[in-house]
Amino acid sequence: MKLSQFGKQLSTDSGIVNLMEDLGDAINVNPNLLFMGGGNPARVPAFENIIAAKLRTIANQPELLHKLIGTYQSPRGSEELIAELVKFFREVCGWPVSEKNIALANGSQSAFFILLNMFADETAGKICFPLMPEYLGYSDQGTIANLAVACKPKITLLDDKVFKYQLDIDAVEAVDNVAAYCVSRPTNPSGNMLAEDEVLALCELAKKRNTHLLLDCAYGNPFPGVVYDAVESFWHEKLITVLSLSKLGLPGTRTGIVVGPEDVIDKFCQINTIVSLANGNLGPVLLTELLKSGELPNICEHIICAHYKAQRDFALQQVQEKFAHLPYKIHQAEGAFFIWLWFENLPISTQALYEKLKARAVLIMPGEHFFFGLENKDEWGHSRECIRLTYCQGQDVVEQALAIIAEVLEEVFTLGNNA
Numbered sequence: 001m002k003l004s005q006f007g008k009q010l011s012t013d014s015g016i017v018n019l020m021e022d023l024g025d026a027i028n029v030n031p032n033l034l035f036m037g038g039g040n041p042a043r044v045p046a047f048e049n050i051i052a053a054k055l056r057t058i059a060n061q062p063e064l065l066h067k068l069i070g071t072y073q074s075p076r077g078s079e080e081l082i083a084e085l086v087k088f089f090r091e092v093c094g095w096p097v098s099e100k101n102i103a104l105a106n107g108s109q110s111a112f113f114i115l116l117n118m119f120a121d122e123t124a125g126k127i128c129f130p131l132m133p134e135y136l137g138y139s140d141q142g143t144i145a146n147l148a149v150a151c152k153p154k155i156t157l158l159d160d161k162v163f164k165y166q167l168d169i170d171a172v173e174a175v176d177n178v179a180a181y182c183v184s185r186p187t188n189p190s191g192n193m194l195a196e197d198e199v200l201a202l203c204e205l206a207k208k209r210n211t212h213l214l215l216d217c218a219y220g221n222p223f224p225g226v227v228y229d230a231v232e233s234f235w236h237e238k239l240i241t242v243l244s245l246s247k248l249g250l251p252g253t254r255t256g257i258v259v260g261p262e263d264v265i266d267k268f269c270q271i272n273t274i275v276s277l278a279n280g281n282l283g284p285v286l287l288t289e290l291l292k293s294g295e296l297p298n299i300c301e302h303i304i305c306a307h308y309k310a311q312r313d314f315a316l317q318q319v320q321e322k323f324a325h326l327p328y329k330i331h332q333a334e335g336a337f338f339i340w341l342w343f344e345n346l347p348i349s350t351q352a353l354y355e356k357l358k359a360r361a362v363l364i365m366p367g368e369h370f371f372f373g374l375e376n377k378d379e380w381g382h383s384r385e386c387i388r389l390t391y392c393q394g395q396d397v398v399e400q401a402l403a404i405i406a407e408v409l410e411e412v413f414t415l416g417n418n419a
């Protein structure tokens with residue numbers, strides 16, 4: 001088959017496609033696998049009950065039902081939802097937005113596809129990821145090769161078992177030819193929360209370079225708010241905030257929200273309409289109901305975040321117990337629903353570790369894929385020594401999986417290169 005540059009670029013082997021294949025296999029085909037891999041949110045019954053009640057109400061009201069299944073949205077997205085979002089962002093977040101600052105998309109992944117390619121190419125420059133490791137779903141989104149340029153973080157040891165990544169702003173400033181900056185907060189995979197001054201430093205750098213900062217808050221604030229200590233959300237003239245309903249518990253609705261400067265939103269809507277014609281209605285209809293009723297902040301804090309916090313605490317306690325004899329360090333788990341473990345001097349690659357665990361019916365995420373766009377990556381051992389585990393599954397799954405992971409790691413450290 002003869003393929004275009006676009007066809008070749010997007011159809012080669014890709015970390016995110018392998019990840020989604022594993023996820024589909026574990027969730028839909030082979031549920032006996034202990035799934036500590038992908039980014040599916042947890043099943044939270046209290047949240048599903050709220051959504052079930054909303055769906056019943058919609059089904060019983062012909063006008064609402066027709067809006068849900070029988071209409072196309074306009075290019076910017078549901079006017080009713082956008083009006084509710086303007087109110088919410090102004091009143092709850094203090095952002096000076098109007099409806100011209102907001103667009104909807106079919107999931108934040110496709111919003112990023114548009115945003116990254118709308119800014120970067122061979123002449124306009126690259127997307128700079130200021131703090132590796134970063135969400136692997138960005139890494140293959142370029143319609144040109146090598147869209148990404150990335151910076152190593154500073155690694156701060158908080159105690160002998162806990163570390164934290166911090167922005168190396170000098171390294172970020174040294175990168176030229178930047179079309180836009182992009183960072184997730186909290187960060188997938190590490191659960192790191194970029195500090196307020198780090199985000200502001202990136203906004204100011206974006207302003208100085210006359211470009212933008214894409215801030216991916218898929219797990220963060222203002223919703224779904226899977227962040228374990230109080231944090232600010234931001235408004236800045238050069239900031240584009242991308243939100244999603246997925247980690248609230250609605251990945252099946254494929255709903256993303258882009259909030260940013262008017263001129264960016266205009267271009268975004270134009271491209272999104274060419275690519276998608278219109279956005280799906282389910283997420284917007286549900287979110288409109290959650291905003292109108294005023295339930296959303298309470299759901300985020302008391303149902304969603306509370307659920308993940310309990311899961312995180314359980315997973316951390318299990319790691320401490322089961323990994324006590326192993327040379328591990330863990331990233332401070334500040335948000336999202338992952339733990340990020342670092343095994344210094346791991347004798348095999350984390351991809352090889354992944355294969356060994358898969359043979360024992362445990363799926364993890366090897367860390368290698370989250371380090372992209374780096375020069376001399378191979379010289380940085382850290383990029384081959386980390387794994388990501390989700391704590392979305394039931395506590396029995398987390399406990400069993402961590403026991404097997406500890407066993408396999410012990411074997412690997414004992415046998416060294418021969419493992």
Ligand SMILES: Cc1ncc(COP(=O)(O)O)c(C=O)c1O
Nearest residue numbers: 039107108109135188218244246
């Ligand atoms: C950091 C981050 N951003 C964006 C996405 C894409 O989410 P969605 O397309 O479901 O909104 C994900 C999914 O896992 C993610 O982890």
